[in-house]
Amino acid sequence: MGGALPEKLIPALAGRNVRCILFDLGDTLWSRKDxxxxxxxxxxxxxxxxxxxxxxxxxxxxxxxxxxxxxxxxxxxxxxxxxxxxxxxxxxxxxxxxxxxxxxxxxxxxxxxxxxxxxxxxxLRVRIPESRPLFDDVHPTLGALRQRGFQLGVVSNRHWGGKLFQEDLQMLGLLDYFDPRHMAISVDLGVRKPDPAIFLHALNALNVPPEHAVMVGDSLLSDIVGGKMLDIFTVWKPKPSVRTQAQLIASGVASIGHQALTPAESASGNLPDDLPPGMHITDDDYVLAHVQSRAGKWDQHLHDQVKPDMIIENLSDLLDVFIEVGEQ
Structure with a gap:
C-alpha cells in the first residue's frame, strides 16, 4: 500500500466468500499523463x-x-x-x-x-491505445488474480463501445483477462452505473451472486454506491487529484475547508472554484467528497452510501488482500 492513503478498511471482508472481481475501465486501469x-x-x-x-x-x-x-x-x-x-x-x-x-x-x-x-x-471517438497508456501494474495484477483462481469481469460506463472498443481492449492485451461475455458496457446495454442492472448483467454472465463479488473502480457514485446496492464488496481507487478527499471519506472528518454544499447544489454544478483541471461536475469523486450538511458535518446516510469497504492507491494493492478464492 502507498503511504498517502488511509489503511484498508477490511472488516467488511471478514468471512466473505469472494469468487469474482469486477473492474471499472477508464482511469481505474489507464491514465492520460501525456x-x-x-x-x-x-x-x-x-x-x-x-x-x-x-x-x-x-x-x-x-x-x-x-x-x-x-x-x-x-x-x-x-x-x-x-x-x-x-x-x-x-x-x-x-x-x-x-x-x-x-x-x-x-x-x-x-x-x-x-x-x-x-x-x-x-x-468523435478517441481510440484508447493511442491516447491512454495502462498503468504499469495492470497486466501483472490481472494475471496474478486470474492465476489465483478469481473470475474477472468488467462493469464500465462508456459513451463509445461495440466492436471498436473490444478491438482497443485486444490491442491493450486486456482481453487476455476479460472475456467479452463477462463485460457490461453502458453504451451497449443502455443502462449506467450505479443502476444495479448493469452489475447484474456481468454477474449473471459469470454465474456469481453479488455477495461473492468485488467491485474495483474510481467513482464513488458509480462504483461504490452502485456496488453497495447489491452488497458487493467495494474497492475505491481514487484519481490522484482526489486522494486528499479519499482520506476524508475514509476517516469521516467533517470539513476540509470548503464551503458546505447540499446534494442539490452539487448536482446543479455550483462547485468550489478549485475544481481540478479536466474534471466535470459529474465526476462525483470530487463532488461527493464536498457534500456536507449546513451544520458542517457529513450526512450519515450519504456517508454510509459512499464510504468504500477498501481504498487502494495502486491496482497491485489488491494482491495483498485477495490471496485465494473463497472465504476471506
Missing part, C-alpha cells in the same frame, strides 16, 4: 467529425471558424449535453447521435436525423 498526445488525437477525431458535418450539412448556421476550432466547440457542446442528461437520468446511457442532433438544433440547424448524428458522434 496531455500533448491526448490533445493531438482528440483534435484529429474532432476534425473527422467536422468533415462529416460539413459533408452532410450545408447550413450557413455553422460557426464560421476553422476545422480545429469548430471540432473543439462541437465536442465541448456534446460533452455538456451528455453530462446534462446523466445528471437528470443517472442510470441511463445517453444517445450520442441524439446529443449531436440537439447540439445542432442549439446552433440553429434543423432537420438532422439521428443517423447522421450517430455518424458524427462515432467520428
Amino acid at each position: 496531455m500533448a498526445v491526448w490533445e493531438r488525437v482528440e483534435n484529429a477525431a474532432n476534425v473527422r467529425a467536422v468533415a462529416i458535418l460539413r459533408k452532410c450539412i450545408t447550413s450557413p448556421s455553422l460557426p464560421n471558424v476553422n476545422e480545429v476550432t469548430l471540432g473543439k466547440r462541437l465536442r465541448e457542446s456534446v460533452d455538456e449535453r451528455l453530462r446534462n442528461f446523466i445528471r437528470q437520468e443517472p442510470g441511463l446511457e445517453p444517445h450520442g447521435g441524439l446529443a449531436i442532433v440537439q447540439v445542432l438544433q442549439q446552433w440553429g440547424i434543423e432537420g438532422v436525423d439521428t443517423g447522421i448524428g450517430g455518424a458524427i458522434f462515432e467520428a
Whole structure:
C-alpha cells in the first residue's frame, strides 16, 4: 500500500466468500499523463467529425471558424449535453447521435436525423491505445488474480463501445483477462452505473451472486454506491487529484475547508472554484467528497452510501488482500 492513503478498511471482508472481481475501465486501469498526445488525437477525431458535418450539412448556421476550432466547440457542446442528461437520468446511457442532433438544433440547424448524428458522434471517438497508456501494474495484477483462481469481469460506463472498443481492449492485451461475455458496457446495454442492472448483467454472465463479488473502480457514485446496492464488496481507487478527499471519506472528518454544499447544489454544478483541471461536475469523486450538511458535518446516510469497504492507491494493492478464492 502507498503511504498517502488511509489503511484498508477490511472488516467488511471478514468471512466473505469472494469468487469474482469486477473492474471499472477508464482511469481505474489507464491514465492520460501525456496531455500533448491526448490533445493531438482528440483534435484529429474532432476534425473527422467536422468533415462529416460539413459533408452532410450545408447550413450557413455553422460557426464560421476553422476545422480545429469548430471540432473543439462541437465536442465541448456534446460533452455538456451528455453530462446534462446523466445528471437528470443517472442510470441511463445517453444517445450520442441524439446529443449531436440537439447540439445542432442549439446552433440553429434543423432537420438532422439521428443517423447522421450517430455518424458524427462515432467520428468523435478517441481510440484508447493511442491516447491512454495502462498503468504499469495492470497486466501483472490481472494475471496474478486470474492465476489465483478469481473470475474477472468488467462493469464500465462508456459513451463509445461495440466492436471498436473490444478491438482497443485486444490491442491493450486486456482481453487476455476479460472475456467479452463477462463485460457490461453502458453504451451497449443502455443502462449506467450505479443502476444495479448493469452489475447484474456481468454477474449473471459469470454465474456469481453479488455477495461473492468485488467491485474495483474510481467513482464513488458509480462504483461504490452502485456496488453497495447489491452488497458487493467495494474497492475505491481514487484519481490522484482526489486522494486528499479519499482520506476524508475514509476517516469521516467533517470539513476540509470548503464551503458546505447540499446534494442539490452539487448536482446543479455550483462547485468550489478549485475544481481540478479536466474534471466535470459529474465526476462525483470530487463532488461527493464536498457534500456536507449546513451544520458542517457529513450526512450519515450519504456517508454510509459512499464510504468504500477498501481504498487502494495502486491496482497491485489488491494482491495483498485477495490471496485465494473463497472465504476471506
